[in-house]
Amino acid sequence: MIRIEDVSITLGENEVLDGVSASIDEGRFVGLVGPNGAGKTTLLRATNGVLSPDSGRVVVDDDAIADLSSKAASRRVATVPQDTSLSFDFDVRNVVAMGRNPYRTRFGSEIGAKPAGSDGFGGERGTDVVERAMDRTEVSAFADRSITEVSGGERQRVLLARALAQDTPVLLLDEPTASLDINHQVRTFELVRELVADGKTVVAAIHDLNLAAHYCDELLLLADGSVLADGTPTEVLAEETLREAFDTRAVVSRHPVTGSTYVTALPERTAGTDGNGDREDDGSGRVHVIGGGGTVSRLLYLLSAAGHEVSVGVLNEGDSDLETARHLGLETVAEEPFAPIGPEARTAVERRIREADVTVLADVEIGTGNVANLDAAAEAESVVVVEERPFEDRNYAGSEAAVRYRSLRERGTVVSPDDLLSAVADAV
Numbered sequence: 001m002i003r004i005e006d007v008s009i010t011l012g013e014n015e016v017l018d019g020v021s022a023s024i025d026e027g028r029f030v031g032l033v034g035p036n037g038a039g040k041t042t043l044l045r046a047t048n049g050v051l052s053p054d055s056g057r058v059v060v061d062d063d064a065i066a067d068l069s070s071k072a073a074s075r076r077v078a079t080v081p082q083d084t085s086l087s088f089d090f091d092v093r094n095v096v097a098m099g100r101n102p103y104r105t106r107f108g109s110e111i112g113a114k115p116a117g118s119d120g121f122g123g124e125r126g127t128d129v130v131e132r133a134m135d136r137t138e139v140s141a142f143a144d145r146s147i148t149e150v151s152g153g154e155r156q157r158v159l160l161a162r163a164l165a166q167d168t169p170v171l172l173l174d175e176p177t178a179s180l181d182i183n184h185q186v187r188t189f190e191l192v193r194e195l196v197a198d199g200k201t202v203v204a205a206i207h208d209l210n211l212a213a214h215y216c217d218e219l220l221l222l223a224d225g226s227v228l229a230d231g232t233p234t235e236v237l238a239e240e241t242l243r244e245a246f247d248t249r250a251v252v253s254r255h256p257v258t259g260s261t262y263v264t265a266l267p268e269r270t271a272g273t274d275g276n277g278d279r280e281d282d283g284s285g286r287v288h289v290i291g292g293g294g295t296v297s298r299l300l301y302l303l304s305a306a307g308h309e310v311s312v313g314v315l316n317e318g319d320s321d322l323e324t325a326r327h328l329g330l331e332t333v334a335e336e337p338f339a340p341i342g343p344e345a346r347t348a349v350e351r352r353i354r355e356a357d358v359t360v361l362a363d364v365e366i367g368t369g370n371v372a373n374l375d376a377a378a379e380a381e382s383v384v385v386v387e388e389r390p391f392e393d394r395n396y397a398g399s400e401a402a403v404r405y406r407s408l409r410e411r412g413t414v415v416s417p418d419d420l421l422s423a424v425a426d427a428v
């Protein structure tokens with residue numbers, strides 16, 4: 001349906017696209033992803049025929065789009081631009097009805113495949129299409145208001161309605177959800193999925209990699225004017241590829257709820273380990289964290305972002321902290337759900353603790369379930385104890401766990417969560 005054949009485009013002094021090729025089948029939703037300035041908008045503008053490539057061509061339904069008249073091109077490809085500012089004072093219904101222009105004669109009635117009509121919106125069919133487009137994008141409620149008097153997000157939906165009214169087999173969207181609230185983001189993408197199910201081919205530039213991964217059939221990753229990767233979201237969103245494209249550290253996992261490929265960008269490490277995991281002399285080190293029950297996610301993130309090589313456990317499967325740790329790409333020691341710590345997990349956690357420069361007890365629950373963890377922690381080279389609540393407040397009553405906790409606490413450094421990073425930095 002769309003073939004992008006070796007397209008190169010120079011704008012001013014910039015070689016913006018350099019030999020881009022891609023093939024997009026009918027009825028697919030393809031996400032165009034990549035860093036700012038990669039050339040996504042430019043590629044969309046070459047695909048709708050607004051820009052003619054310096055070399056190469058874009059073929060839509062067997063015709064080079066640049067060779068078609070602008071009306072003919074507009075009957076094949078509709079576009080929702082990134083910049084949705086409109087200065088003229090038309091009401092919303094009229095703006096949406098402009099989508100019918102490619103089907104109108106000079107006298108305002110519809111031409112070509114669409115039945116002609118005589119009303120101001122380009123015929124009966126045109127009116128139906130306009131009303132349906134407004135319904136689907138939920139703009140009917142303010143159809144009579146001026147386009148200059150709607151919010152940025154509403155305007156974005158009006159322009160989507162205009163593109164739907166254009167009734168084309170191909171729809172191009174440039175950052176379609178950039179100004180939308182979370183509810184309308186999801187509704188817009190669900191609508192796009194419906195359109196795709198009806199047979200439309202959609203290409204959308206999308207900055208949010210997780211939305212792109214969740215909704216798109218395929219991704220095309222552009223970087224510096226070239227295709228760096230294309231394929232399914234899982235194929236494209238690989239950690240190494242993301243680093244190359246975006247120059248940032250990211251962890252790729254599966255979203256625990258949706259099952260989609262999920263990217264978590266991490267701040268650049270302020271410190272790091274070398275390729276062998278050995279400590280560099282930069283304040284980073286190996287840190288093992290004991291704690292769970294949903295209380296340590298933030299600490300895991302902070303330690304990881306600070307450049308430490310972090311492991312965590314033993315945690316039971318199903319613990320949300322375990323999910324977080326996996327999202328962050330940390331080493332984990334896990335046990336079956338609700339099961340006591342068995343010999344295998346015990347051996348694994350002891351090894352992690354022995355290898356660690358610091359073991360952090362992160363607001364550990366002082367109960368029977370943690371006795372094995374606390375025993376393992378006795379092997380630690382150095383201990384930092386994070387306490388959100390003062391130890392004295394807890395009802396530990398001299399239990400087995402409390403005896404172990406107290407002794408670790410006595411040999412370690414006790415800090416509040418806010419002071420964890422500096423305590424760990426002192427200890428490594």
Ligand SMILES: Nc1ncnc2c1ncn2[C@@H]1O[C@H](COP(=O)(O)OP(=O)(O)OP(=O)(O)O)[C@@H](O)[C@H]1O
Binds near residue numbers: 011013034037
């Ligand atoms: N008319 C122009 N003249 C010169 N350079 C241009 C022109 N239009 C765009 N560029 C440059 O081309 C490059 C690609 O721009 P484009 O808008 O296609 O990127 P993009 O991937 O859509 O970026 P973003 O994610 O920021 O929207 C940028 O470096 C931009 O500055």
